[in-house]
Amino acid sequence: MPLVLNEEQNMLKDAAKDFCGKSTPITELRKLRDDKDETGFSRDIWQQMVELGWAGITIPEDFGGLGFGYLGMGVVMEECGRTLTASPLMSTAVLGSSAILSGASDEQKAELLPALAGGELLTALALEETPHHSPYNISTTAEKSGDGYKLNGSKKFVLDGHVADQLVVVARSSGTAGDRDGLSLFLVAADSDGISTTRTIMADSRNAANIELSNVQAPATALLGAEGKGADVLDKVLDVGRIVLSAEMLGGLQEAFERTLEYLKVREQFGVPIGSFQALKHRAAEMFCEIELSKSVVLEALSALDEDSDEVPKLASLAKARLTDTYNLVSSEAIQMHGGIGMTDEHEIGFFMKRARVCEHSFGNAAYHRNRYGELEGY
Amino acid sequence: MATLREFREETQAWLADNCPDSMRGSGTDAEAVAGGTSQTYENPGAKVWLDRMAEKGWTAPMWPSEYGGGGLSRDQFLILQDEMIRINARSPIGGMGFSMIGPTLLDYGTEEQKQRHLPKIVNGEIRWCQGYSEPGAGSDLASLATKAEDMGDHFLVNGQKIWTSGAQNADWIFTLVRTEPQAPKHEGISFVLIDMDQPGVKVNPIKLISGSSPFNETFFDDAIAKKEDLVGQLNRGWTVAKRLLQHERSSISGMSSGGRRGRYDNLRSLSQIARDYIGMDDGKLADLVLRDQIIGNTMTSKAFSLTQRRAAAENASGGTPTFATSMFKYYGSELGKDRLELQLKAMGTQSFGWEGDMFTSEERTLTRTWLRSKGSSIAGGTSEIQLNIIAKRVLGLPD
Structure with missing residues (x-):
């Protein structure tokens, strides 16, 4: 592997440095914090990032993205890290995009990826259930119900959970907490019946939420990947x-x-x-x-x-x-x-x-x- | 790129035909060849391998061919290394001629000096050692007192050097001497090359904590250094000395091989040793605290070797090592020491065997390697000196 950036990646890095320096210095994060901003990031800035193509950096050009890959996303995130820029890039353009790219059917991709790249859709990964990262230790259940599934459980530390339009919910369709087998991923609308979201205010002034799932109905088409093979x-x-x-x-x-x-x-x-x-x-x-x-x-x-x-x-x-x-x-x-x-x-x-x-x-x-x-x- | 591919194919074929079987697989330190008049070859394959490689200039692959080197580009050199590693070919020869004085002469030597000294390094005829430290000049190297008087056609050298690695087997010594006692300490030093085969040079081995005697005291008593063997300008030897130190640090840190070869590559991995001596429990090393430390060291080693490769990639011209060498020297030697400490912990009471059959040869070797490793953060500028250099030269912190 090359271990050096190519010219395109360097240009993207310079552009990102310029943008973050001008538009999202730390004073912006401080203002969001002090104003107790409900969104936790600026929708206006996010729109500008979308126009720069950042929402679709890792999404292939066929689906409306830039197709610049993860080195491209990495240099942008590095510059965002320098100014502690609050944005949905991680929740949507990184986690959401990769979940759909690696788990979704062709129809789902055709529908969702252009919307992600166009900034029309925000996503969040609803995974953690305890104070410690433990991805297979999932107790949230997905029970068969009619043609679909019924989801029940509590999620913590869901990055951008309070503003997401769609949630990627990690639930257990079989087995017991700790098993790698038996996990299933569901893409559900955040405003579905039975979902209640509480924003958590944290020391870093960035976004997360706790989410309760109570008899949330998910159709079979909401599955990302095969049932039980979500891991x-x-x-x-x-x-x-x-x-x-x-x-x-x-x-x-x-x-x-x-x-x-x-x-x-x-x-x-x-x-x-x-x-x-x-x-x-x-x-x-x-x-x-x-x-x-x-x-x-x-x-x-x-x-x-x-x-x-x-x-x-x-x-x-x-x-x-x-x-x-x-x-x-x-x-x-x-x-x-x-x-x-x-x-x-x-x-x-x-x-x-x-x-x-x-x-x-x-x-x-x-x-x-x-x-x-x-x-x-x-x- | 097609030419690089061709180069790889030709190199592969040549190595397959020319590397003796006895020179494949890891050898012991004792089997390592350093050349010179004292070199003996118990394994005849070692001499055959050296001669064949030297004829192609591949003992010093990137040196210009007019001085006997291989004249390879950085990319070709890396291919040669890859291909040698692939068939487990040992390095045909090493030593300070290649890692220190050779590159320094290429930077600062006159045409005549390069012609006279470099080919004899390439073909293994002459072995070199380093006359830097003195009993009163360690980290404060520039306070050195060995004196060289200008006698018209030569210098008369008097004084004492210490920690002269390999001096007992070396033919020539590159030496820092004071030629202007009245000048400020950095401005009265010259860099001279001295033939050790003369009555005025005496060598006395020093036994180390590891039991071996790789180091010496070297005494100059009216020794003669020829005028033609002054490298760089008179009284401007400190500049040459610092460049050589960069080459030395680059070599100690494994940086000069672009991270492909580490100092302790001939040892079994930490995890293999820990498996044997600690055992496994439910798929993990049975001592979970030590396991965490061993994994940590292994991961840091991986990050370090990636960083060596990154530096090599950034330094695409393959030229002079930069001040980053201080970082590699510091970090590499500390990492190596940590690794050996962990190896000791993993082997428990089997880790300090000194001699006799109650300990395996690997165990006895390890004891001495561990002890010897403590010198890696002292020789070539201590870890503390490296941190000083990074703070000053890289970070720009004030004096």
Whole structure:
């Protein structure tokens, strides 16, 4: 795999950097937070992203997308990560698109993909049921009912769950919680009878919701993938989510690091810049190394997605574990090195640490992914 | 691209015909060839392999062919490496001639110096060692005191070097000497090449914690360095010295092979060893805490080798190593030390065997490899010095 970006990808990255710098600086996130904005992102900005083609970056051109692949999506998310941009890109253009691309029938694709690429449809993945990522530990039930299914259960931490038009619900059609077999994925309208949604307000000022499903009727045509074989689709969608989220985290941690480095050069104590102290220099140099390794694993994992390589699961775990550890390290050190000013709400550096911890628990923390990497290696 | 494909096919065919069977598969450190007048060949295949590779210039694949090198492009070099790895061919020869002084002469040597020294490195005739550190000049290398007096047609060298790896078997030594005692410390140093086969050079081995003696003290007592063997300008040797250090760090970190070959590739993987000594329970290593650490180290190694490959890809010209070499030197040696510590934990009481049949040869080798690994973050500039360099040169933090 090349491990360098091509010219098109570099151009997309520059365009994204320009857009995020101008349209979605951190002041925008702060405003959404302080205004208690009900949507949690700006529909106007989202429309502009759609016009730039971002909603359809990974969707093939035949379905109205850009067909730019995951390296393309990765560079956009990296730039969004730098400015902590709130948008439905992850929930819709990454998770929703990949669920439909890997699980949907031809008719479903023809109907849904152009709508996703055109920004007419927002989706959310309703997966988690406990405070810890555990994708097969599903108790939400899907019982046969007439020609379709009846869904019952509770979902937590559903990214963009309160604004989505369609939900991808992970439910169990057979077996018991913990089994990989017996999971089924359903695409249901968020306003279906029996669905109640409560937005959760979190430290990172981004969007999630808890969702209750009570006797929700889903027709057989709502199935994504085969009944009982939903994990085949889910595993793929989650690996896509892990890798693209890692790209977002890469942007955030680089920004936090660069801001901290700048502060080390200008903040003076004892009559000299604090960056002249070896105690801080060595920690900064160590972070630099971790960041360089992080860049490599994200690039390799994004390339693996584009090449549909067998290495995707391992690289997804490698990327998510490493980026989790590195974002946590850099964002915590950023506050420590900023000193008192880093503790204030007025300063932006604290936003990165809040985002880092929410990212940590999205799609599995570092320990989860080390364990998974070991399992994939057979020990 | 068609020519690269052809190159791969030709290389494959040539290697298949020319690499002796006895030079395939991983060899021990003791079997590694470094050339020079002290080199012996217990395995005749090693000499055959060296001569055949040297004739093609493939012992130094990317050096220009006018100095005996292979004249390969970076892409061709990577293909050659891939193909050698594919048939498990050992490296025909290694050592400081290839990793340090050769590349430095290519950067800073005169035409005459390149003609005189490089071909003898390529064909294994001369083995080199490094005269840098002194008892009073370790991390603060520029405070070195070995003195070289200008005697008209030669320099007279007096002083002591230490940690001179392989000096007991080397033919020549590249040496930092002080030629202008009154100048500020970085500005009075020169870089000279010294023939060790003279009465003024004496070598005394130092026994290390690992029990072996790869290091020496090297004494210069009225030793002679010829004027024609001054590399770079008089009193401007520090510039040459720093470039050589970059090549050294690049080599220590495995960076020079583009991440294809790691320092401990000849050892079995951590997970294999842990399986044997800890056992499995329900598909996982039975010690779950150690398992987490072993997986963590394995994943970091993977990320590190991807980063070496990324750096190689970004540095497409394949030219001079940059200040990123400090990162690879620092990170690679620390990672390697961590790995060996984990290997010890995995092997438990079998991990510290010193000699005798109560321990397997792998176990005894490991004990010494572990001890020897502690030097990797000291030699070639300590980890702390590397962090200083990154902070200053890469991050631009103030002094």
